[in-house]
Amino acid sequence: xxxxxxxxxxxxxxxxxxxxxTEEENRLFNLSEDSPELSNRMCEQRxxxxxxxxxxxxxxxxxxxxxRKGQGNRLFVxxxxxxxxxxxxxxxxxxxxxxxNATPNPVRIAGVADQVVVAEPEPYLLHVTSGDPQRMRAAxxxxxxxxxxADGNQAHRVEIIANEAGLDLLRSDVTPFGDQIRALxxxxxxxxxxxxxxxxxxxxxxHVRLVPEADTHYSALDRxxxxxxxxxxxxxx
Amino acid sequence: xxxxxxxSQKRAFRNILANNRNRLYxxxxxxxxxxxxxxxxxxxxxxxALRSQKQLRDIGAADAWLFRILANCLTDHYxxxxxxxxxxxxxxxxxxxxxxxxxxDQLAQRVRLAVxxxxxxxxxxxxxxxxxxxxxxxxxxxxxxxxxxxxxxxxRGRRALRELLLDANSKMEVTSPPxxxxxx
Numbered sequence: 001x002x003x004x005x006x007x008x009x010x011x012x013x014x015x016x017x018x019x020x021x022t023e024e025e026n027r028l029f030n031l032s033e034d035s036p037e038l039s040n041r042m043c044e045q046r047x048x049x050x051x052x053x054x055x056x057x058x059x060x061x062x063x064x065x066x067x068r069k070g071q072g073n074r075l076f077v078x079x080x081x082x083x084x085x086x087x088x089x090x091x092x093x094x095x096x097x098x099x100x101n102a103t104p105n106p107v108r109i110a111g112v113a114d115q116v117v118v119a120e121p122e123p124y125l126l127h128v129t130s131g132d133p134q135r136m137r138a139a140x141x142x143x144x145x146x147x148x149x150a151d152g153n154q155a156h157r158v159e160i161i162a163n164e165a166g167l168d169l170l171r172s173d174v175t176p177f178g179d180q181i182r183a184l185x186x187x188x189x190x191x192x193x194x195x196x197x198x199x200x201x202x203x204x205x206x207h208v209r210l211v212p213e214a215d216t217h218y219s220a221l222d223r224x225x226x227x228x229x230x231x232x233x234x235x236x237x
Numbered sequence: 238x239x240x241x242x243x244x245s246q247k248r249a250f251r252n253i254l255a256n257n258r259n260r261l262y263x264x265x266x267x268x269x270x271x272x273x274x275x276x277x278x279x280x281x282x283x284x285x286a287l288r289s290q291k292q293l294r295d296i297g298a299a300d301a302w303l304f305r306i307l308a309n310c311l312t313d314h315y316x317x318x319x320x321x322x323x324x325x326x327x328x329x330x331x332x333x334x335x336x337x338x339x340x341x342d343q344l345a346q347r348v349r350l351a352v353x354x355x356x357x358x359x360x361x362x363x364x365x366x367x368x369x370x371x372x373x374x375x376x377x378x379x380x381x382x383x384x385x386x387x388x389x390x391x392x393r394g395r396r397a398l399r400e401l402l403l404d405a406n407s408k409m410e411v412t413s414p415p416x417x418x419x420x421x
Contacts, residue, residue, distance in 0.1 A: 013392060017372075044403055051344065052348060052398070055352070060266070196277070219280060
């Protein structure tokens with residue numbers, strides 16, 4: 001019996017994947033010194049691993065046919081507002097700290113502390129995936145309810161994102177809820193239509209027209225992940 | 238103290254999510270060879286991971302945990318389309334365009350075509366081990382199969398790859414890519 005006949009493919013795999021203990025590895029190395037065939041098999045195994053690794057080092061990325069419509073402007077405005085607020089906050093903080101240092105005043109300190117602990121109301125992301133009009137209505141009613149329950153004189157921030165069959169909510173030629181959407185939009189509820197869902201419909205030859213209040217985002221799930229990561233409360237309707 | 242620990246754990250978890258997107262995408266691509274589906278799967282993985290982050294007790298085990306969620310998302314995807322594949326089934330998915338062909342080098346193309354020809358269970362084992370360097374025991378955890386099954390799938394998968402890629406008389410034709418097909 002040839003020496004390398006006793007080395008199975010499983011053992012060679014384990015060797016290539018560093019799954020063998022030192023003793024077993026030594027045995028294979030010793031055997032391979034006397035057997036060019038075994039040595040060749042071991043090299044092939046490692047080469048194969050490297051080839052697979054190389055093939056997937058850089059892989060194609062999905063092409064994004066739809067860009068965010070209107071989102072850029074809104075993001076720019078939000079970013080600009082954030083910068084201005086930060087600048088105002090910084091200047092106010094500098095003056096505040098100077099005056100606090102100059103005249104320690106417990107009443108004012110308490111006032112500052114109170115301002116710090118006032119939390120913003122919890123933001124909500126509502127996700128509509130169903131084409132059932134009752135579910136759509138439930139999502140809009142939930143948004144209305146959240147807007148009406150002001151917390152600390154501030155309303156909740158609410159976004160509604162629609163994908164899969166739920167996209168119908170935001171299709172201008174399909175939705176029965178155009179008026180409610182407009183009313184909510186005027187109360188600063190944001191609506192997002194999943195671009196992937198749009199692409200899928202268009203691939204089926206269905207031309208998708210959205211209500212003017214709807215913004216497009218590359219993917220509903222991207223938005224969900226982003227908002228959840230930011231601490232928003234997520235509700236699937 | 239416990240609040241601080243919770244905050245730092247949350248931050249560590251989010252860092253792990255932020256740092257693993259490419260790894261998960263590459264793996265999802267290696268399993269599906271479809272950039273759009275791979276992207277979907279990674280997003281679903283993130284969504285599920287964020288929702289169930291409390292289940293992750295040991296932050297050091299986050300890698301395997303994320304890949305396990307990814308594997309489950311793929312299984313769910315095929316189930317939803319009634320394309321759940323047993324070990325003996327073969328799936329060949331190819332969505333190749335002239336642009337992508339031009340972008341990729343010949344060797345990478347040949348290897349990917351060969352990997353695509355593997356049945357999904359073998360493809361998953363081979364790529365988890367070769368691309369991520371996971372131990373057999375970890376792969377068993379990720380795919381929820383015994384270690385012995387990992388070894389036998391790996392063995393069959395690599396044998397097939399060797400025949401397709403290394404044997405002199407079986408060079409693969411890279412200019413005639415297969416269409417999406419499912420063979421039972």
